[in-house]
Amino acid sequence: VVAPIQTKSKKTLAKPGVKNIVLVDGVRTPFLTSGTTYADLMPHDLARAALQGLLHRTSLPKDAVDYVIYGTVIQEVKTSNVAREASLGAGFSDKIPCHTVTMACISSNVAMTTGTSGMIAAGQCDAIVAGGVEFMSDVPIRHSRKMRKTMLALNRAKTLGQRLSLIGSIRMAHLTPELPAVAEFSTAETMGHSADRLAAAFGVSRLEQDEFALRSHTLAKQAQDSGLLSDVISFKVPGRDMVSKDNGIRPSSMEQLAKLKPAFIKPHGTVTAANSSFLTDGASAVLIMSEEKALAMGYKPKAYLRDFVYVSQDPKDQLLLGPTYGTPKVLERAGLTMNDIDVFEFHEAFAGQIMANLKAMDSDWFAQTYMGRKTKVGTPPMEKFNLWGGSLSLGHPFGATGCRLVTTVAHRLQKEGGQYGLVAACAAGGQVT
């Protein structure tokens, strides 16, 4: 939950004996469809760009933070601690420790909450940088297990005879590579397939999904055109042009959207390429400090970071229902109700997933049967919901989305004059923040 500095009439959420923690600022690289301008980079290059952008935006001295934490999902094995590589590459002091976390699509949320509760609130640090990066233009494609086994054995082979016999054991089939899939390990179901089933379970129609997707793109375009996406920094890509805009925003028409065939469940499914988030390259970064430290350094913080909660459900049938479970819990913790919230930013993995969550939140039966509640959670009003677009239109670099959501909430609260904002995102493994 994010609350801005300027309080209106509503109560403050400050807790006695707990440090106030603030968001100083947040930036992100433009989110690009994978395989476009960023195609030749490496993940830490993107994260580096975000960190440099943050330094530039906040004029932060390069040794002024105590710790850097990054979230990422599909790891480049050469830079498995991508936080450290990016931090060094961005010119941060080599005395700053860094680590990398992963929790699927909410990895940068984990980076942020590790920083706030684990480091600042615990008195370990006063200032941290959290961020996230995802680079889908290049993913680790591996040799098959059999081939890897042979290659490792070759390393240990001592004689020419041993080597030759190992080489001789290689078969054509061993050369088939292993590709990473956006699928649950436990169920082997792809995310899109799960989203389609979820949409069907809640009776979300194709029309509703296309309408929501169109809304996302339309709002994103408006926000982009009117300069609201101020968290986006410009990035001169080596050997390529300067990039300063997200390139996945494509407001279309309902007719165009209706033409697409289902992408996962064929032929009767409802999730299409157009009403799903697309594979995206991008990185984000936020500067978080204790309020004392921020004020001492002369910053004007953008928001208080007040509370958070993680929940988990069945990874098969409730994979993407996290926001429904997490929202009432975090409101309860903060002592707020749905009506108190001025700004909602939910991660849009699939239009069908958002609509299913909205329907679940609006159902007494669901609340009673699966959540142990007496009444329904209640739905966020659409006039407060993802008004500057969302993951469907802006893009969804898995590890980086969380920071984008938090920064957007802060910016929207300032712009719209609200006090409380709420971020929710679903993640693989059925978890949510």
Next chain:
Amino acid sequence: LMYSRCLCVMYSHFSVRSFVNYEVKEDVAVIRMNDPNSKVNTLSVQMQTEMTEVFNEVLANNAVQSAVLISSKPGCFIAGADINMIQACKTAEEVTKLSQEGQKMFERIENSPKPIVAAINGSCLGGGLEFAIACQYRVATKSKKTVLGTPEVMLGLLPGAGGTQRLPKMVGIPGAFDMMLTGKNIRADKAKKMGLVHQLVDPLGPGLKSPEERTIEYLEEVAIQCAKDIVNKKIALTRKKGLMQKAQDYVLGIEFVRQQIYKTVTGKVMKMSKGLYPAPLKIIETVKAGLEQGPDSGYLAEAQNFGKLAMTSESNALIGLYHGQVACKKNRFGVPERPVKNLAILGAGLMGAGIAQVTVDKGINTILKDTMVDGLSRGQQQVYKGFNDKTKKKTITSFERDSILSSLTGQLDYKGFEKVDMVIEAVFEDLNIKHKVIKEVEAVISPHCIFATNTSALPIKDIAAASKRPEKVIGMHYFSPVDKMQLLEIITTDKTSKDTTASAVAVGLKQGKVIIVVGDGPGFYTTRCLAPMLAEAVRVLQEGVDPKKLDALTTGFGFPVGAATLADEVGIDVAAHVAEDLGKAFGSRFGGGNVEVLKTMVEKGFKGRKSGKGCYVYTPGLKSKDVNPDLEDLLEKYKLAANPSVSSDSDVQFRLVSRFVNEAVMCLQEGILNGPVEGDIGAVFGLGFPPCLGGPFRFVDTFGADKLVEKMRRFEHVYGNQFTPCQLLLDHAKDSNKRFHK
């Protein structure tokens, strides 16, 4: 669009139908089946009558362009024809008429001018499958409960409502034979690959309704769309054939090839069934009639053969077993006071690990305890392999495997035994060891915990003698391999409490077992029946019949495993042990073969399959086996002269079987058995008594007690009291109205 939606009227409202109703959604009639009196839908008379009515109305309704056929029951489309309806018939002609009525109904469905989409969720078997394949299009859920198949052959029947004629066209001749001759269940994804269904629908999770309810609704929505798409030609009913399909069709178009297939299939059936089962042969004959002489002959052959098969003793026996199996899947002792959630198994040997596998499979927290690390490790590997093989076959995912195995703990000590609700011991078959174990265990378990002993012959009351709480002691006799053998024989002593029995049965049912509950005594029921037959088998060997011949005679009678092979599988040492123990308990009646034969074999290390040598020599990796050459010399030492008057093949078979049957009847007479149904189920599922005979009691009914007694008297004359018929058998022989099964 709005206008047509207004036309949605519940037509069922105007009728008094209770099995089938329909509703028109836009221009699609949704026909829903729901037998109000049963958990499953069957093609009963009432169901068929109402279906015909509804079908007529749908055809006559001008607002309807197409139809969807769906069941309102979550786990069942149609489970098959109503068996009682067939059994109620007195003559083959009556059954043939039933078949023809079914054929006619499905012919009308097949020729319906309005396309009908079968929407399948749950079991779609027998008549249900025949109904579905008469429809123009089939959509099925990918649920684990959705299975398609033609199990008629397992009841000694054939698909009698057009199945033998439509399946070969739909899935090809080899595929159709495979389905109809094995009767196996086919999962939805496989059915799609075979061409049995056109489209699959994923089962749904929680939503605004329960997963079951919403999945059926979703299936209906998809099926309605299919029906509309067929009408407006978006879906073509004649599928484009792939190259492989075309090639196969071409090859199967050649008469010579088809003849070869019939020949091969017949050969296989004869080899496996020894000609003892008429149904598979009739299925081949019927399919052939349709393919070679045209549909009219085919359908006629189907109806006539169906009628003939329904009157055979084999079908009667198999249907009896089916009913018996259903009965033995119920707990007649009621609900136990507390459910078993934590269970411990002592001994991680073949049996112990097998019991662990079937227990942990159902989510019961299971401790597998052994005294040695090596034994424990071997046992845990056995359990792991059991589930990993399922992963390889894709019946469960690797995640499900891991999740199941997370409920299994392997250990060498008694840690956590205080929380255990039941202990099953599967340690070595030695009374002293069992006594030691029971005392050790009782020191650590809580008062409510049940102590079950897995023994194949030791009387439970002798084991319970060491217990401080004999009311909590019960016998649970599993059969090896535990994960494959369906039977569980539960043995109660006169001190075992009813709640202990109820709990043991509940655990067994959870483990997926077919259960008989019998009284205590040496060898209980199953071992006691088997022992005299094996004693006779040894005598037969001593009389100079070689093991292969002995096996051929027993399998020729219908036993799935020959007597010599069975002895090797059970273990010669176990057989010797049992023969000696039961010999002491029952005296000369259990004699026949010389126990010394078995003992000498054990001494020489011929302990059966597990030691690589027994009656046969087993070479790892080799399926064929040769007779153990050393056995001949050994038998030479114990040679007996065969009496030609009782040594014909048939006499040898009856000598083996009559001792088995007589002992079974005596178990009923003595009250060891609760009734003939459990006797038949125990013999067939535990010992492989010929299923085509339906078990020892049905065999007596069918064969005639008088004729059996007559044969036994002849053997008695030569061999003595081993063939003396028991009183109950004599009673039945005297009065031909007396029957074990009504």
